[in-house]
Amino acid sequence: MITASLPDRFSDLFATQSDVAALVWQGERLSYGELGELVARFDRALSGLDLPSDRPVGIRAKKSPQAIALIISCLRAGHAFLLPSVELAPETLDQLFAQADVSLVVSPQESGALASYEPPRSGEVHWPPPAPEDVSFMLTTSGSTGLPKIVPLETQAIDRFTDWAAGQFEITPGKAVLNYAPLNFDLCLLDIWCTLKHGATVVLVDQDRATNGAYLADLIAGNGVAVVQAVPMLFRLLIDEAKAGGRTFPEVEFAMTTGDKIPSTTLKELPGILPNARFFNIYGCTETNDSLVAELDLSDGPPANVPIGQPIPGVIARIEDADGNPVEGEGQGELIVWTPFQTKGYLKAELNEGKLVSVDEGDGPRPYFRTGDIVQRAPDGTISIIGRADFYVKVRGVRVSTQVVEQAIQEHPDVIECAVVAAPDPLAGARLHACVRKGPDSKLNSLVLRKHCSERLARTEMPSTVEIVTAPLPKTSTGKVDRNRIGPHQKGAEASG
Amino acid sequence: MDNTQKIKQFIVDEFMPDVAVDELDSDFDLLTGGVVDSLGLLQVVAWLETEFDVAVDESELGPESFRTVAAINDYIENAKGSTANA
Numbered sequence: 349m350i351t352a353s354l355p356d357r358f359s360d361l362f363a364t365q366s367d368v369a370a371l372v373w374q375g376e377r378l379s380y381g382e383l384g385e386l387v388a389r390f391d392r393a394l395s396g397l398d399l400p401s402d403r404p405v406g407i408r409a410k411k412s413p414q415a416i417a418l419i420i421s422c423l424r425a426g427h428a429f430l431l432p433s434v435e436l437a438p439e440t441l442d443q444l445f446a447q448a449d450v451s452l453v454v455s456p457q458e459s460g461a462l463a464s465y466e467p468p469r470s471g472e473v474h475w476p477p478p479a480p481e482d483v484s485f486m487l488t489t490s491g492s493t494g495l496p497k498i499v500p501l502e503t504q505a506i507d508r509f510t511d512w513a514a515g516q517f518e519i520t521p522g523k524a525v526l527n528y529a530p531l532n533f534d535l536c537l538l539d540i541w542c543t544l545k546h547g548a549t550v551v552l553v554d555q556d557r558a559t560n561g562a563y564l565a566d567l568i569a570g571n572g573v574a575v576v577q578a579v580p581m582l583f584r585l586l587i588d589e590a591k592a593g594g595r596t597f598p599e600v601e602f603a604m605t606t607g608d609k610i611p612s613t614t615l616k617e618l619p620g621i622l623p624n625a626r627f628f629n630i631y632g633c634t635e636t637n638d639s640l641v642a643e644l645d646l647s648d649g650p651p652a653n654v655p656i657g658q659p660i661p662g663v664i665a666r667i668e669d670a671d672g673n674p675v676e677g678e679g680q681g682e683l684i685v686w687t688p689f690q691t692k693g694y695l696k697a698e699l700n701e702g703k704l705v706s707v708d709e710g711d712g713p714r715p716y717f718r719t720g721d722i723v724q725r726a727p728d729g730t731i732s733i734i735g736r737a738d739f740y741v742k743v744r745g746v747r748v749s750t751q752v753v754e755q756a757i758q759e760h761p762d763v764i765e766c767a768v769v770a771a772p773d774p775l776a777g778a779r780l781h782a783c784v785r786k787g788p789d790s791k792l793n794s795l796v797l798r799k800h801c802s803e804r805l806a807r808t809e810m811p812s813t814v815e816i817v818t819a820p821l822p823k824t825s826t827g828k829v830d831r832n833r834i835g836p837h838q839k840g841a842e843a844s845g
Numbered sequence: 846m847d848n849t850q851k852i853k854q855f856i857v858d859e860f861m862p863d864v865a866v867d868e869l870d871s872d873f874d875l876l877t878g879g880v881v882d883s884l885g886l887l888q889v890v891a892w893l894e895t896e897f898d899v900a901v902d903e904s905e906l907g908p909e910s911f912r913t914v915a916a917i918n919d920y921i922e923n924a925k926g927s928t929a930n931a
Contacts, residue, residue, distance in 0.1 A: 744883075779882075795864040798878040810879025816863055 353507050355423040355484070357545050358387065368521065369549045371413050372571050378413050380547070383420075386413060389460030390421035397464060399451055404428035404486065406445040406453035406467060411531040411555055414456035416540065423503075428483040430498065433490075433532045440495065446470035448486060448498055448695060473695055486695065487534055489634050498695035499634045509637050509689035510542035512660060516641070517575050517602045521547035524571050528553045528564075528578040534634045535606065539577055561589030565597075574601045577630070580610040583618060590621040598624050606630040606638075609733070615650035631656035631733075635703075636717050637689035639663050640731060655732040656723070662688045666707060666716060667725055670747055675725065682737050683723045684716045722749070741770035741778050746808040748780065753811065756804040757782060760797060762790035765821055767829045768811060771836045781836040782811035785821055792816060848897070848921055852914050855892055860885060871915040876908055886911055893917070899924035 352360065361370075362384030371378040378386075399405060405422060407429050409415035422429045430448045432441055445453055445467035455463045484503045488496035519525060519542055527539035527550050543550045551571045557563045564585055568576065576582070583605060590596060603618065603625045610629065618627060627646055632638035642657025644650075659665040666684045667675040675681045684705065693700045693715070706713045720737045735751040742748070750768040757766045764785045770778040786792040794814040801810060813836045822833040853869050860880050861869070875881040881889060889911055890901050899921060910920045 773884075793863045793868070794861045795868055795873075795878075795880075798880060799873075802874070802877045802879065807877060807879070810877075810882075812879065812882055812885075814861075 353503055354510060354541060354545050355426070355503065358384070358420055358424060361544070361547055362387070365521065365547050368547065370544060371416065372524070372549060372551045372567075373413050374554060383413065383417060386417040386460060387420045387424070390414075390418045390456065390462070391425070393460065393462040394421055394425060394427070394454075397452060397454070397462070399427060401426070403449055403451040404430055404483075406430045406432075406448065406450040408432075408434060408441065408453050408455045409531065410434050411527075411552060412456070413552075414458060414460070415531055416544075416550075417460075418454065418456040418462070420544075423484055428486060428500070430486040430488075431532045432488050432496065433530065435530075436496075442467050443470075443495055444488065444498065447472050447495075449473050485537075487532060487634050497699050499691045500695050501637075501691055505637070505689050505691070506537060506541065508662075509537055510545045512662075512689075513538045513542040513638070514546045516660075517577075517604070519543055519546050519548050519575060523548040523575065524551050524573045525549065525575040526551050526553065526568060526573045526578070528558065528576075528582050530555055534632070534637060535577060537637065539575075543575075559585065561585040562593075565589045565593070565595065568597050568600065569595070572599045573597075574599060575604075576600055576602070577604040577606060579607040580605050580614055581608075583610070584614050587614065587617045587621055591617075596621050596623055598622075600625045602626055602628065604628040604630050606632070610654060612650040612652075612654070615644070615646060615654065619646045629654055629656060632687075633717070633719065635691050635694075636685055636687045636719075639685045639687050639719075640665060642730070653732050655726075655730045657731065658729055659685070660687070664709065664714070664716075665731065666709070667723060667731075678725055678727045680722060680724045680734060683719045683721045683731070683733075685719060686714045686716045690715075690717065741780075743770065743778050743780060743808055745777070748809050750780065753780060753782065753801075753805060753809050756801050756809075757784055757797065759804065760792065760800045762786045762792040763797075765829065767821055767831050767834045769831050769834050771813070773812075779812035779836075780810070781813045781815070781834070783815045783817065783821060783834045785817050785819070788818055847918065849914055849918050851896070852917050852921075855896075856880065856889075856914065859888060859892075869914065871918075872913050874912055875914075876912050881911065883908070889917070893921065897921050897925065 361380045366379060366381030368380050369377040370380045370383040405427050430450055432444050446469055450467060452464050453467050457463060482503050483500040485501045487499050525539055525543040525548055529535035540550050551567055551573050600622045603622050627644040629642045629644055630638050631640040638660060640656045640659055642655045664686045667681040668684055669675055669681040693704055703718055704715050705718060707716045721733050722735045722737055723731050724734050725731050735749045739751045740747050740749050753768040754766055757763055764787055766784040768780055768782045771781045773779040797814055822830045824830045849871055853866050857864050857866050857869060893899055894901055911917050
């Protein structure tokens with residue numbers, strides 16, 4: 349058990365583990381000793397900038413050993429730092445840097461020098477913010493709409509998380525851990541920061557080659573990677589590559605999927621390519637970090653509904669029904685969590701409204717996060733996601749999940765894609781409208797679809813209006829169906845076949 | 846006179862314009878199928894009253910009477926019969 353805090357660990361690691369590989373990057377191994385030399389160069393560059401100690405810095409950097417060394421340098425100097433995605437538009441980045449009131453935005457250069465610029469100030473937040481103390485990392489949510497929210501994390505919260513993760517996934521000196529996520533993702537708190545804190549080796553995936561299955565397979569096999577945490581896509585890429593090349597990855601001990609629902613087709617094939625691995629589904633978000641974990645027994649095939657499991661020790665998972673009453677034991681409702689790893693709140697305090705709620709479970713009030721996920725708790729305590737709270741609408745006083753309706757429609761073989769939205773109705777409050785894309789030669793019409801749905805849905809779940817189209821549904825920039833652009837504006841539906 | 850065809854035409858025009866009249870069976874459950882909900886029912890009643898000149902007693906406005914095209918047809922037959930006898 350490591351008792352030192354993350355910022356304080358590095359002096360020790362640089363000295364005692366100087367020959368152990370800290371990072372593997374583009375075929376090169378960088379030892380803890382070499383990483384220490386790189387950090388020292390950024391220490392000098394940072395101190396040369398005369399940064400004010402009472403304001404944070406902005407870090408604009410893609411994943412690289414230089415970027416990691418710069419973060420270590422900020423941690424050791426006690427600078428809070430905002431680390432947003434470099435993929436964001438320059439104006440969005442500046443809005444975020446302004447909101448965090450950063451004094452300077454720095455980018456690491458290969459040489460160990462720093463490029464820097466002063467971002468605009470907005471006066472929205474005056475540093476230091478009132479609630480959090482000892483903030484180090486400031487990450488952002490991946491919000492699909494609007495400006496990402498800034499999530500300040502205290503060093504102590506990160507220490508509690510990195511110590512839990514190391515114990516849970518046996519991250520010890522000499523172990524190789526894959527880092528698939530981009531540097532600004534909360535997942536890096538496990539793959540990079542827990543790994544370095546515990547003297548293990550981070551095998552960094554180059555973001556530009558993250559969809560290249562052969563590259564990923566070689567990286568894992570070539571570096572003896574024992575721990576892999578990634579979104580389901582990585583596992584799909586590995587399976588496809590392994591099948592084509594007839595290879596397996598016997599060195600992997602822990603495989604953790606997170607961030608998205610993993611398809612059962614992927615789960616089914618995982619034990620074949622990772623014969624010695626234990627499998628986990630991890631549930632969490634930037635605000636709370638990991639909250640629940642499920643170990644998956646895949647020996648008899650994948651479970652029908654992959655659970656998110658049980659709360660991590662120290663985490664409190666509360667399920668609330670539509671009226672905000674706690675659901676004890678078996679039942680369903682919205683998942684609300686408190687974790688020892690969580691933020692004290694968004695940097696912009698007004699964003700906490702409705703998201704962070706004070707709950708007293710008998711030992712004093714604690715701030716819980718509303719996850720927005722509707723979950724089911726089984727008699728044995730195992731929790732599974734059944735939908736998003738955002739998709740629940742009230743139709744004639746009854747709570748209906750538009751996701752459930754979409755799933756029922758989607759089960760018709762002629763349906764390519766569909767979206768169900770609640771249309772405001774002066775009398776009913778809301779009525780369900782379904783927009784359904786059928787195949788070009790399909791004879792599907794609203795009557796056929798209604799017959800299909802009436803066998804699967806409750807009366808209250810039946811769409812009031814059905815629009816059948818052959819053109820693709822409107823999409824957002826991230827490729828999801830844009831439900832804001834779907835509605836019963838066209839009376840009736842397109843004539844079919 | 847059998848009004849089934851007329852009723853089907855109205856239901857299709859009003860609630861399922863993408864469907865051919867012949868596809869709608871007389872015993873298809875319009876309520877379970879979500880074709881006619883409680884608000885749609887008011888539209889059906891208003892149409893019946895003007896089209897067939899029948900007065901629909903509000904106490905009889907149970908959904909059962911309008912569950913299928915056949916049921917609506919029976920309702921009209923009965924309503925006309927009782928008007929004639931009055």
